[in-house]
Amino acid sequence: MKKFSIARLLVFFVMIGFSLGANAQMPSPEQRYQKYLNLSSGCYERVFKGDEAERTVPASQIVAALDKSVCVIVSHAVIEGVLDFTPIGPTPPANTRRVVSPLQITDSELQGIKAGALGDAAQTLFADPVDFSGSEIKGDAEFVNVIFGSVVSFQGTDFSGMAALNGAHFEKGTNFSKAKFEQLTFLFGTHFDQDVTFAEAQFVSTVRLFNVEFKGSANFQDATFGSTIDLSNSLYASKANFANAHFTHGVTAKNIEFVGSVRFDSAQVDDTIDFSATRFNSSVSFNRATLSGARFFGVRFSQSADFTSVHFTTDTSFNSAIFGALTFFNSADFDQAVIFNNSIFVADALFVNAKFMGDADFGSVRFSANLGPDFSGAQFAKTLSLENTISAGALRLTWAQVKGKLNPETPQVLGLLEKSFTELRQGQDAITVCEAGAKLQKEQEIALIRCTLLGSTLGIVPKVPEALKNLGEKEKKDGKAASQKLAKQKSTSGNLIPLVVAVGVLGLLVLFIVKGGKL
Structure with missing residues (x-):
């Protein structure tokens, strides 16, 4: 009985040891990003070719890397879970979540992004470049009141859910060219400090682009707007280009101030467009x-x-x-x-x-x-x-x-x-x-x-x-009558000339005879 008890006790301690060892080898989701750290670049990298059977990357790993100021490079991946930046602790005094490393997630699938929402007590700041080029965001993309302190690219990005960028502040160049917005798009109250392009972008649903400040050039050339769009009360401080843009529904563009030159060359508006009280300064x-x-x-x-x-x-x-x-x-x-x-x-x-x-x-x-x-x-x-x-x-x-x-x-x-x-x-x-x-x-x-x-x-x-x-027929007839009268007068005057000449000759002849042939 004693030997059996000792054996059972040994097994118990062995099991505890295995358990502790297993737990030691299984880091928390917030620490797993270390496995994919590229020592040469110092970034968290998950780059796939796109044809792999398993391309899943937990969103929590990406956020954990950024929270530790590690740059992120992800390509052709499937991001598991919503990319939620709100767990990043805000820092005083501005109560701001600071993301101070570059973020690059290209040609990937995301369930959604939550960087800022209405009523959010803290504000998210991306201090370094952000790149979501070619990616598809299947859920909502929430960037309300977010500050982008460096260049941003959503080139070719597909926003399948709602895109909320209202109140966002883009301090550097921004690229939304060829992006597709399939649901409601909120850009009201947004600030673009430098050039921004929406060239060839597709807006399938309603767009709210009012009260926007464009300090650099704004390029919407070849963009398509498949529903109503409100551009009112905005400031375009530099060039604005809407050439070849297609608006299939009503456009409200009231009280806009265009400081730089504006192009709507070959644009097409199928419904109505209202520029009431707008000022074109160039x-x-x-x-x-x-x-x-x-x-x-x-x-x-x-x-x-x-x-x-x-x-x-x-x-x-x-x-x-x-x-x-x-x-x-x-x-x-x-x-x-x-x-x-x-x-x-x-x-x-x-x-x-x-x-x-x-x-x-x-x-x-x-x-x-x-x-x-x-x-x-x-x-x-x-x-x-x-x-x-x-x-x-x-x-x-x-x-x-x-x-x-x-x-x-x-x-x-x-x-x-x-x-x-x-x-x-x-x-x-x-x-x-x-x-x-x-x-x-x-x-x-x-x-x-x-x-x-x-x-x-x-x-x-x-x-x-x-x-x-x-x-004026009366005048014409009167004129004709006057002409005939004048012609008759001229004709009469012409007929009297021979008679006068004949009388004169006859008078001279009589005088010659009276004087006995002497004049």
């Missing part, structure tokens, strides 16, 4: 863009504004806009009504070859340039309103076509047109085609000039509308 170009429901109410264009070949597919408003420099609407197509009411053009305004298929309202517009607006080759299919319009120079209407109604037919409007016709007679070639409803209630001369505007220079035979063919 040049802006919408060249060849397609805009639906464009609203530029109260917009200020301080430098040149280029709307050349823009296609306005629905009703458009530039009501109360201020154009402070050269403005181009050459070859622009307005499919429906356009309103420029109460707008001011400080410099030259060019509408050469523009097409106004709906009503064109230029009422109470002020054209301040000495040359006046240029509507050469423009087509007005419906009502052209010039009520209370003021122009320092003549309206240039070379080869313009006014097929619709002129509104209103007041002395002010007629005087404006008369001024244009008078000043443009020298060396100009033009023809304006009028329809029946466009007859001017003024002198015949002005009405005919409107329909045959300067066409005689090249020997052009103008097309006079039926409604104007009978205009």
Whole structure:
């Protein structure tokens, strides 16, 4: 019995020894990263080719490495668990979680990221570069109020869940090019201190990009917005590029200040875009863009504004806009009504070859340039309103076509047109085609000039509308009668000459006879 007890006691101690040894060889998750430390780089590395059967990397190991200021390099891995940075202890006095080592997780799968959330008492700071290029974040990515103190790359990153970057502060260059945002995207209140690019990015759902400060250039070229987007109340302190961007739903862009140059060249807006009260302090170009429901109410264009070949597919408003420099609407197509009411053009305004298929309202517009607006080759299919319009120079209407109604037919409007016709007679070639409803209630001369505007220079035979063919018939008849009377008078005068000569000769003959053949 005694031997048995001693044997059992020995077995018990052996089992305890094995247990202690096993536990000594199994570090906690926070310590396992040491197994993958690369002594040459000093980083925690888990790099796979992508075809391995087992590519799992615990998220806790990554956070543990960063908490100990060890850089992380992970590629083609499957991150197990949410990458949660909140366990990193905040440091006083700013109560900030400081991540002071580079973080690189590329071409990998992540369940989610939690670096900062609304109501979070502490703030996360990434002091070194952060790179999630080519990775897929299947869950939510929470970076609320996070500070990125170095360069950041989300190039080609797929945000399958919600992307919350509101209040984040990017102090260095930031790259979101070719990223895909599949759910709600929150970027409001974000600060970009240097250049940021969203080139070719895809926003599938709603985007909140208001109250954003872009101190460097902002590049959204070729980006696609598949739902509504709000860009309002933001500051673009440098260049902004939305060239070739596609907006399939409504765009709210109110009260934005663009300090640098802006490009919307070849952009496409399928729904509506509202720039009300926005300020363009440098040049802006919408060249060849397609805009639906464009609203530029109260917009200020301080430098040149280029709307050349823009296609306005629905009703458009530039009501109360201020154009402070050269403005181009050459070859622009307005499919429906356009309103420029109460707008001011400080410099030259060019509408050469523009097409106004709906009503064109230029009422109470002020054209301040000495040359006046240029509507050469423009087509007005419906009502052209010039009520209370003021122009320092003549309206240039070379080869313009006014097929619709002129509104209103007041002395002010007629005087404006008369001024244009008078000043443009020298060396100009033009023809304006009028329809029946466009007859001017003024002198015949002005009405005919409107329909045959300067066409005689090249020997052009103008097309006079039926409604104007009978205009001034009385004057024509009176003129014809006067001409016939004058011709008759000339004819009568011509017939008296031989008679006078004959009488004179006869008188001389009588006198010769009376004096006996002596004169």
